[in-house]
Amino acid sequence: MRLEGLNPRRVGVFSDIHGNLQALQSVIQCLDSMSVDLMVCCGDVVGYGANPNECCELLRERNIPTIAGNHDYAALSKIDITYFNEVAKRAINWTRKTLTPENEQYLRALPLTVELSEMLFVHASPRNPEAWNYIITMGDARQSFKHYGQRVCFIGHSHTPFIVENEGGNLSCPEKPEITLREGCRYLVNVGSVGQPRDRNPDACYCVYDREARRLEIRRTKYDMTRAQDTIREQGLPIELAERLAYGL
Amino acid sequence: MPELILKLGDTVVQRYVFDKDIISIGRSRDNDIVVDNLSVSRNHARLRRQNGKYILTDLNSANGTYVNNVRVSKTEIADNDVITLGKYTIQFLNTVLSDEELIVDALGADRTVVVERTPQGVLAVTKGKLAGKEFSLTKTETTIGKAPNNDIVITDDWFMSKKQAVIRALSSGYELQDYGSYRKTRLNGAPLQGPVRLKPGDVIEFGSTRCEFRLAEEPLAPPATGRVPRELAAEDSIFSGVAPAPPAAEPQAAEFEVPVEESPVPDEETPEPVESPAADAALARIGSDEAPEEPAEIDEPSQPMGRGKRHKLRQRRGERGEEYHTVEFSSRGTSDTGAQPADAVQQALAGEVEAQPVPVSEAAGLSGPAEDYQVPHRPLPDREQEIAIWEKALQNKSPLIRKRAAEQLRKLTGREYAT
Numbered sequence: 291m292r293l294e295g296l297n298p299r300r301v302g303v304f305s306d307i308h309g310n311l312q313a314l315q316s317v318i319q320c321l322d323s324m325s326v327d328l329m330v331c332c333g334d335v336v337g338y339g340a341n342p343n344e345c346c347e348l349l350r351e352r353n354i355p356t357i358a359g360n361h362d363y364a365a366l367s368k369i370d371i372t373y374f375n376e377v378a379k380r381a382i383n384w385t386r387k388t389l390t391p392e393n394e395q396y397l398r399a400l401p402l403t404v405e406l407s408e409m410l411f412v413h414a415s416p417r418n419p420e421a422w423n424y425i426i427t428m429g430d431a432r433q434s435f436k437h438y439g440q441r442v443c444f445i446g447h448s449h450t451p452f453i454v455e456n457e458g459g460n461l462s463c464p465e466k467p468e469i470t471l472r473e474g475c476r477y478l479v480n481v482g483s484v485g486q487p488r489d490r491n492p493d494a495c496y497c498v499y500d501r502e503a504r505r506l507e508i509r510r511t512k513y514d515m516t517r518a519q520d521t522i523r524e525q526g527l528p529i530e531l532a533e534r535l536a537y538g539l
Numbered sequence: 540m541p542e543l544i545l546k547l548g549d550t551v552v553q554r555y556v557f558d559k560d561i562i563s564i565g566r567s568r569d570n571d572i573v574v575d576n577l578s579v580s581r582n583h584a585r586l587r588r589q590n591g592k593y594i595l596t597d598l599n600s601a602n603g604t605y606v607n608n609v610r611v612s613k614t615e616i617a618d619n620d621v622i623t624l625g626k627y628t629i630q631f632l633n634t635v636l637s638d639e640e641l642i643v644d645a646l647g648a649d650r651t652v653v654v655e656r657t658p659q660g661v662l663a664v665t666k667g668k669l670a671g672k673e674f675s676l677t678k679t680e681t682t683i684g685k686a687p688n689n690d691i692v693i694t695d696d697w698f699m700s701k702k703q704a705v706i707r708a709l710s711s712g713y714e715l716q717d718y719g720s721y722r723k724t725r726l727n728g729a730p731l732q733g734p735v736r737l738k739p740g741d742v743i744e745f746g747s748t749r750c751e752f753r754l755a756e757e758p759l760a761p762p763a764t765g766r767v768p769r770e771l772a773a774e775d776s777i778f779s780g781v782a783p784a785p786p787a788a789e790p791q792a793a794e795f796e797v798p799v800e801e802s803p804v805p806d807e808e809t810p811e812p813v814e815s816p817a818a819d820a821a822l823a824r825i826g827s828d829e830a831p832e833e834p835a836e837i838d839e840p841s842q843p844m845g846r847g848k849r850h851k852l853r854q855r856r857g858e859r860g861e862e863y864h865t866v867e868f869s870s871r872g873t874s875d876t877g878a879q880p881a882d883a884v885q886q887a888l889a890g891e892v893e894a895q896p897v898p899v900s901e902a903a904g905l906s907g908p909a910e911d912y913q914v915p916h917r918p919l920p921d922r923e924q925e926i927a928i929w930e931k932a933l934q935n936k937s938p939l940i941r942k943r944a945a946e947q948l949r950k951l952t953g954r955e956y957a958t
Contacts, residue, residue: 320911425919426919427919427920427921427922427925428919428920428921428922428924428925429921429922429925429951430919431919432922450916450917451916452916452917452918452919453916454919461921463918463919463921464918465709465915465916465917465918466709466714466734466915467913467914467915467916468734468913470733489916489917490554491914507913508913508916509911509912509913510911510912510913510914511910511911511912512910537632
């Protein structure tokens, strides 16, 4: 889907909320305080966490353009969950039962990609968004660059943030969480995960792209994790899902 | 699967995740955790997994092994215990690893561990009200400014901004960045433009306060912590004689360690590896659900704790301090447009999304401003690194890892590899 008529100066991008309302609220609050003009969510709104409906509603309330992720598809029975592990399967089955018809409809309408001038937003990989492949090595990143023409592509899916810079075929992956875009370079940015980070940092992760200052930043914020964990337990979801939040795994 | 975080003072030197029953710790290169420091004996200690428990044994080391600052010869250790060896500490975390992490970890299979000593950065004030004071840069980000929520608070300086600058600890040094302060932070006399790497001896001026950046020789003293370890029965112990005393301020001078190979501990405790079916299944899954060119959808985690194959799956550099701290966000630049983009977005979405009047954000009761901060992230492995890693994994004891390595190498190079 192409967004027309927008020219945001500062864009907030986040992904993989996985039904963690407290983390989503914290991220939106941070982005509000940074006066972003547009927020985009790169998918996986539901699955794992205990507030899928509330997360959908918050995104709808704020009119945040959102892309479909594999867990959203799974919750809508659009993909087979045979290959999901037991814990993820149980969470998806619970989510299927819990989603309201309105939110189900909302998720069903989500596009696989969103384009806005020099930006492409996709959940897993630009090569074949519906294959849900992970980008976890520089080789994967190199492949991905061949499959989009935009300057910056934002992804999620692996719950691990990174920025890859492509300077005429030379790829580098700076460790720094904040970079200035260079002339003639293209970028692949994994914005990490809001609701279930897996890079051993339990804090919610998101990205801010300042188009005017040409800066990309990956930022973290703490959130009310205890409440998110309590809700998971209260709803009878697998306890591992509550525990892993604390480890950032 | 336990995670061990090797620290020098508050600086994370390296993180390890092992899935094996015996983890050896010492200065000698053949240990699983190599601590390249003279205060650590060649074969210093050993961590052994036994029925899901972890038993730490001191191997008659010169300076002793301490758990939560109590000297031990053999004890069971628990989650979050801190093991002290000479000048180094190892934090023990009993964590669960996801499948996806296992893929990434498999990339690190059998990677040689070379522990690099990361010297501690110090900011010494040479001019100003705080002249003579030294601040250790132990955090991932150390903020400097007038406001009380900075890590280094310098008041009584007219030209100091509330948030003046930040010094970040990267994996290979320190970086200084100005926060858009009133009087720009100066490095060796020149105003800062963007982040700059610091070298020892650099002169930094914040407002009218002058500091020098140095690298400390001596690490900080280990923090006194929590649980008191219980010494296991003497008959269980290879070396009896427990000295339950807190570590001396100065560890026994290691320079006098006799240059004779320490007698290796009899290997009677090393049984033949027993493969765990659960772990095999997990590894098999990693190996089989592979898409043709990109890693497959392996959705989700959870190797049960204390189970799995006994192979070293990962060592990871400590890019991030264990105690990262939050940095209050201050909006940079001016946002003069009051225009709410919601309408435009709505139009752009062309009615695909209907606005909902439910004020979820209010209903859920957000309290106070959310704080955010930044930390460096781990770079993706490149092709050469990946090939090197998998080539090394071809030598792994596990046929499963060898098979996986051969598959990956075939994909990467197009050639066939014998397992």
